[in-house]
Amino acid sequence: MAPRNSLPSTTVRDVERYLDDWRADVDGPGLGVAVVDRESLLYAEGFGDRSTDPQEPATPDTVYGVGSIAKVATAVAVLQLAERGALALDDPVSEHLPVLEDAPGDPVTVGDLLSHSSGLPRGFYAQREAMDRTELFEFVDDLARERVTDEDRYMYCNAGFVVLGELVASADGRAFPTYADEEMFTPLGMDRSTFDPAAVPDDDLMTGHHPDGTPTSIEAFADDFRHAGPSGGLLSTVRDLGTLLRWLLNRGELDGRRVLESESVEAMTTRQSPPLPTVDGTAPGYGYGLEVSECLGEPLVEHQGGIHVSGGYVGALPERGYGVAVACNGTARGIVSTGKAILALVCGERPEEAVRLLAARERVAAVTGTYGTGRSEMTVEVEPGPLGTVQVTAEGRDLSFTASPVWDDPPYSYAVAMGGGVCWRADFHETAVGMDLLLSTGKWTTRLSRK
Numbered sequence: 001m002a003p004r005n006s007l008p009s010t011t012v013r014d015v016e017r018y019l020d021d022w023r024a025d026v027d028g029p030g031l032g033v034a035v036v037d038r039e040s041l042l043y044a045e046g047f048g049d050r051s052t053d054p055q056e057p058a059t060p061d062t063v064y065g066v067g068s069i070a071k072v073a074t075a076v077a078v079l080q081l082a083e084r085g086a087l088a089l090d091d092p093v094s095e096h097l098p099v100l101e102d103a104p105g106d107p108v109t110v111g112d113l114l115s116h117s118s119g120l121p122r123g124f125y126a127q128r129e130a131m132d133r134t135e136l137f138e139f140v141d142d143l144a145r146e147r148v149t150d151e152d153r154y155m156y157c158n159a160g161f162v163v164l165g166e167l168v169a170s171a172d173g174r175a176f177p178t179y180a181d182e183e184m185f186t187p188l189g190m191d192r193s194t195f196d197p198a199a200v201p202d203d204d205l206m207t208g209h210h211p212d213g214t215p216t217s218i219e220a221f222a223d224d225f226r227h228a229g230p231s232g233g234l235l236s237t238v239r240d241l242g243t244l245l246r247w248l249l250n251r252g253e254l255d256g257r258r259v260l261e262s263e264s265v266e267a268m269t270t271r272q273s274p275p276l277p278t279v280d281g282t283a284p285g286y287g288y289g290l291e292v293s294e295c296l297g298e299p300l301v302e303h304q305g306g307i308h309v310s311g312g313y314v315g316a317l318p319e320r321g322y323g324v325a326v327a328c329n330g331t332a333r334g335i336v337s338t339g340k341a342i343l344a345l346v347c348g349e350r351p352e353e354a355v356r357l358l359a360a361r362e363r364v365a366a367v368t369g370t371y372g373t374g375r376s377e378m379t380v381e382v383e384p385g386p387l388g389t390v391q392v393t394a395e396g397r398d399l400s401f402t403a404s405p406v407w408d409d410p411p412y413s414y415a416v417a418m419g420g421g422v423c424w425r426a427d428f429h430e431t432a433v434g435m436d437l438l439l440s441t442g443k444w445t446t447r448l449s450r451k
Contacts (some may be wrong), residue, residue, distance in 0.1 A: 023047060034239055034324070050204065086172065089111035104144070120160055121148070137163075190243055193237070205217075216309050313335045369382055379394070388405055
């Protein structure tokens with residue numbers, strides 16, 4: 001059997017065609033993609049420009065700010081220290097740090113923070129000015145007053161991971177960026193990854209871009225990276241992130257170097273917090289430093305990240321043994337769907353089979369148009385709404401609503417709950433001559449045909 005050291009040319013064509021379409025929708029001019037399996041890097045490429053003034057091309061080694069992908073590295077650090085006996089996941093955080101001592105409810109444990117199951121609310125930590133250690137702990141103690149204690153649920157909390165970074169430094173003695181470099185990045189050969197903006201390699205750096213297109217350098221965002229730190233301050237490349245995914249697919253070992261025991265990797269990739277409720281039947285949850293969901297009918301471990309001017313995504317299908325890393329120098333809109341779509345293409349599947357939002361958009365495109373009755377009593381415009389919904393508007397009548405897809409019903413059904421328990425529906429049916437709309441607003445139902 002020939003060694004698998006690259007993707008088939010047809011897969012490369014499909015991936016690059018998809019990326020060309022996505023690039024037209026993102027705010028930044030450049031991006032990078034890497035595809036791996038357990039044995040090797042299968043594909044790595046840059047697209048567009050990492051910088052526009054001067055114009056310089058993006059490459060697989062361009063350094064991007066990848067935001068919350070940092071949490072993967074933070075989880076590795078905490079689990080390493082747990083393996084060494086420096087701490088335990090069921091330890092109250094207050095046993096190690098002067099914080100969360102008076103939090104309501106049961107003690108907040110290390111594992112609670114690591115799995116976003118502490119009940120601490122969002123707090124908008126990333127949008128606040130930089131804090132020193134004392135200010136951080138005061139901020140977290142203030143958050144704890146709003147802790148949810150009457151139910152177990154997955155509640156994403158950036159500040160909790162910054163506390164974990166302080167925990168690593170306290171338990172080990174090294175600053176968190178130094179620890180991550182010496183215990184993870186260097187052993188894995190991730191030479192262009194760092195939590196220290198001052199240590200970023202000085203070649204092939206991204207220029208980030210705000211939503212309005214205004215460019216900004218990594219240096220200009222240095223304080224933001226330091227502030228986000230273990231929660232969202234990682235700087236990396238898609239090639240390095242591909243290495244991280246290969247390590248994950250190999251359950252903690254890469255090319256003879258073991259960074260974490262396989263049991264700890266199993267814990268990272270298993271839901272540790274209750275899954276979020278969804279309307280489409282999926283059950284996304286959180287392990288330790290990784291989101292745990294489903295894709296193509298099997299487990300998917302993933303994480304996205306963004307810092308307003310750049311972002312990234314990593315996703316892996318452990319059963320199939322493939323991983324994808326994506327990074328861009330814009331706001332990273334749609335990057336999760338893009339990563340999953342590439343995974344689907346690599347697996348020989350249609351992106352719409354892997355990404356609910358893509359399937360929803362495909363369905364919306366199939367029903368968009370103008371509908372009317374044969375007697376010209378009513379004309380209805382059906383247009384795309386946000387996030388896979390449809391906007392239904394009856395011309396000349398006080399009737400307009402946005403409806404969400406009903407996944408368990410026929411492929412073109414949309415509904416919205418109105419006051420008083422009434423459900424308005426737009427059900428579309430393919431006919432021999434086109435598409436019909438059965439519009440139900442309470443007890444009133446009208447059949448219309450697309451013009």
